[in-house]
Amino acid sequence: MALMARFGTEAKPISGGQSLTPMMNMRIARPAHLVDLNDLLELDFIRVADGVVEIGAMTRHARVASAPEVVRELPLLAEAANTIGHYAIRQRGTLGGSLVHADPAAQLPLIAVTLGAEIVLKSVRGLRIVAAQDFFLSIMTVDIAEDEILTSVRFPAMGRSTGWAFDLVSRRRGDFAMASVALALDMDDAGRVSSLRFGIGGVSPVPARLEVVEQAAFGHQLQAGMIAALAAQASAEIDPEDTPQLPATYLRELVDLLSRRSLKKATETLGETV
Amino acid sequence: MSGTKQIFLTVNGETHEVSVPPRKLLVDVLRDDLHLTGTHTGCEHGVCGACTILVDGQPARACLSYAVQMEGHELRTIEAMAADGELKPLQRALHEEHGLQCGFCTAGIVMTFEAYLRDNPEPTEDEVRDVLSGNLCRCTGYQNIVSAVLKAASEMREEAQV
Ligand SMILES: Cc1cc2nc3c(=O)[nH]c(=O)nc-3n(C[C@H](O)[C@H](O)[C@H](O)COP(=O)(O)OP(=O)(O)OC[C@H]3O[C@@H](n4cnc5c(N)ncnc54)[C@H](O)[C@@H]3O)c2cc1C
Ligand code: FES
Ligand code: FES
Numbered sequence: 001m002a003l004m005a006r007f008g009t010e011a012k013p014i015s016g017g018q019s020l021t022p023m024m025n026m027r028i029a030r031p032a033h034l035v036d037l038n039d040l041l042e043l044d045f046i047r048v049a050d051g052v053v054e055i056g057a058m059t060r061h062a063r064v065a066s067a068p069e070v071v072r073e074l075p076l077l078a079e080a081a082n083t084i085g086h087y088a089i090r091q092r093g094t095l096g097g098s099l100v101h102a103d104p105a106a107q108l109p110l111i112a113v114t115l116g117a118e119i120v121l122k123s124v125r126g127l128r129i130v131a132a133q134d135f136f137l138s139i140m141t142v143d144i145a146e147d148e149i150l151t152s153v154r155f156p157a158m159g160r161s162t163g164w165a166f167d168l169v170s171r172r173r174g175d176f177a178m179a180s181v182a183l184a185l186d187m188d189d190a191g192r193v194s195s196l197r198f199g200i201g202g203v204s205p206v207p208a209r210l211e212v213v214e215q216a217a218f219g220h221q222l223q224a225g226m227i228a229a230l231a232a233q234a235s236a237e238i239d240p241e242d243t244p245q246l247p248a249t250y251l252r253e254l255v256d257l258l259s260r261r262s263l264k265k266a267t268e269t270l271g272e273t274v
Numbered sequence: 275m276s277g278t279k280q281i282f283l284t285v286n287g288e289t290h291e292v293s294v295p296p297r298k299l300l301v302d303v304l305r306d307d308l309h310l311t312g313t314h315t316g317c318e319h320g321v322c323g324a325c326t327i328l329v330d331g332q333p334a335r336a337c338l339s340y341a342v343q344m345e346g347h348e349l350r351t352i353e354a355m356a357a358d359g360e361l362k363p364l365q366r367a368l369h370e371e372h373g374l375q376c377g378f379c380t381a382g383i384v385m386t387f388e389a390y391l392r393d394n395p396e397p398t399e400d401e402v403r404d405v406l407s408g409n410l411c412r413c414t415g416y417q418n419i420v421s422a423v424l425k426a427a428s429e430m431r432e433e434a435q436v
Contacts, residue, residue: 014343021338022319025299034296036343062332086408088326088333088386173407 004147005124007033013149014038015058015097018089043096043151048073053155054120057096061085061108064095073157075269076115076164076182080107083166086174096150099135102142105176105202107168109136111155113207114182114199118154123147129154136206162186163270165262168202169254177202179251181234181258185222185266193217198259203240203251210237213259222267231259281345285310286354294341301325301336304351312352312381316410323409326382327351333389352381355388363433364391364426373422375413383409383419391427395434399424 004011010032014020023029037043043058046069053073055064064070065082084090084098084107098108099119112119112132119135121128121144128148135143144150158164168180180201188194196217201207213234220226235256242248278293285308292307299318304310304327316322318337325336328350355362364387367373374380383406390405391397397405402423406416 017338017340017343018320018335021299021340025318025337034340038343039346085320086323087390087405088323088335088408089320091332091389092334092338173404 001122001124001147001149003033003035004149007035009146011035011146013100016060016093017097018085018093019097019101019103037094037096037149045152046070048157051157053157054152055095055155056152057094057150059095061090061093061095061098062087064108065090074111074115074155076158076166076184077108077111077155079164080111080166080182083107083168089174095153099153100142100144100150102136102140102206103176104139104205104207105178105180106207107166107177107180107201110180110182110199110201110207111166112153113209114184114197115155115158116197117156119150120152120154121145121148122151123149133209139205158184159186161271163266163268165265165269167258167262167265169258178246179203179254179258181255181262183262183266185263185270187270191221192219193222198234200234200238200255203238203255210234212237222263227260227263230263231256234259279342281342283308283341283344283349284347285349286351286357292341296340296342298341299337300327300339300341300344300349303341304336304349307341310351310353314378314381316378321410322379323382323386324379326385326409328385328389331389331392333386350385350388352384355384362388362426363429364388364423367422367426367429368419371418371422371425373414373419379409379411379413383411387423387426391423391430395427395431397423397427402427 012031014034015037043056045056046067047054048069061081061084065078070078098106102109117132119130130143163185165183168177170177182199184197186195196214198210198213213230217230235252238255240248240251278295280293283290294303301315304313313336314324316324320335320338326333327336330348364384402420
């Protein structure tokens with residue numbers, strides 16, 4: 001913290017280096033000082049208490065994907081973490097690094113927004129807690145001050161009966177997603193949606209919840225017709241950039257497909273006890 | 275981040291004292307300063323996997339770390355494999371199954387699976403392909419590498435039983 005305060009704008013923290021070092025190798029980023037967080041073992045932890053799973057910033061993706069506490073309490077997060085890059089990348093990349101780097105297509109920011117996580121930031125000035133949906137401001141831009149370090153993320157545990165799904169489409173295994181969908185679904189005893197959290201990544205500057213779709217689902221049973229209608233709505237709701245490499249019409253089709261697959265899968269995992 | 279810094283690097287069980295600029299990548303220090311040229315540099319973006327080594331037993335891209343970050347950590351490179359002159363099961367299987375042609379990618383693949391097979395001794399073909407997706411090979415078309423990894427895994431399981 002003292003080092004961050006001393007060097008101000010000149011310094012950047014480095015954790016896994018899986019995003020920052022490529023940018024420095026390409027000379028896109030040129031910080032004057034790097035503050036290495038790798039040996040801060042106290043930032044590598046997973047704690048479960050009072051319905052909250054708190055995960056330290058230095059926790060590597062591989063641990064997030066496989067820790068029994070995460071698999072049990074946050075299966076959506078574990079599954080998404082297991083799709084990041086490749087095996088070797090997941091051994092180095094960290095939760096904190098992924099959230100601060102904030103690639104629009106990254107898995108962990110999407111899950112943080114979908115599940116309504118809180119981001120814990122520290123500096124010599126004290127502690128600050130920011131809701132995930134307020135933390136991501138724009139492409140690779142987050143609400144963090146120059147002297148702040150992201151120390152942990154607090155995820156509300158998913159209910160044991162909550163259905164969920166994570167799915168993405170990428171060009172090649174391990175590449176960043178062109179589009180991704182994350183869902184958490186609860187139903188009442190009559191099989192009607194009592195809560196749907198519908199997160200979408202890759203198609204906007206920051207991951208977002210599709211509240212219109214969440215509300216449209218409320219109180220309904222999720223039969224094939226309803227699933228198709230919600231997926232169509234999701235694909236109409238997004239406003240992706242239209243580029244020759246990735247035309248907006250194509251992205252809308254991907255979102256439609258991912259939404260249908262995910263809604264179906266979320267209903268199938270409902271009530272599954274782990 | 276200018277000037278040089280005196281650091282101690284533990285590579286393949288030996289500790290070396292080197293004087294390096296803080297900005298120098300681990301892979302460049304391994305190759306230029308320690309003359310361990312078995313670790314290759316392909317993309318310097320973390321994508322190709324050619325530079326993969328083990329840091330405290332876990333695979334890591336040597337192009338995405340700075341040497342100065344590695345003090346106090348145990349590094350292992352391809353030079354530690356078959357150091358006694360006898361090929362490791364995966365190296366042998368890569369040879370037998372024609373899992374390499376030019377060999378540029380091979381060191382990274384051996385180091386990646388050194389860790390993976392230790393932790394996952396019974397991988398399915400799909401799992402092997404998933405792990406291998408992190409290592410680019412421009413020559414072989416991957417099929418023979420997949421066969422070699424599966425063969426090595428089964429040999430290692432047999433060896434572990436006796
Ligand atoms: C080949 C390859 C494929 C990849 N594929 C994917 C993918 O499919 N999906 C995906 O999501 N990611 C992917 N990544 C990126 C990977 O997930 C990174 O690990 C992650 O984006 C950054 O984490 P890091 O720990 O490496 O952070 P670093 O690269 O060390 O840092 C990234 C940024 O965050 C800042 N920072 C880091 N930690 C902190 C902290 N605790 N507090 C404040 N600031 C901090 C740094 O200053 C820097 O600006 C890939 C990377 C590679 C090399
Ligand atoms: S050179 Fe390091 S991954 Fe390509
Ligand atoms: S053998 Fe030539 S790149 Fe793999």
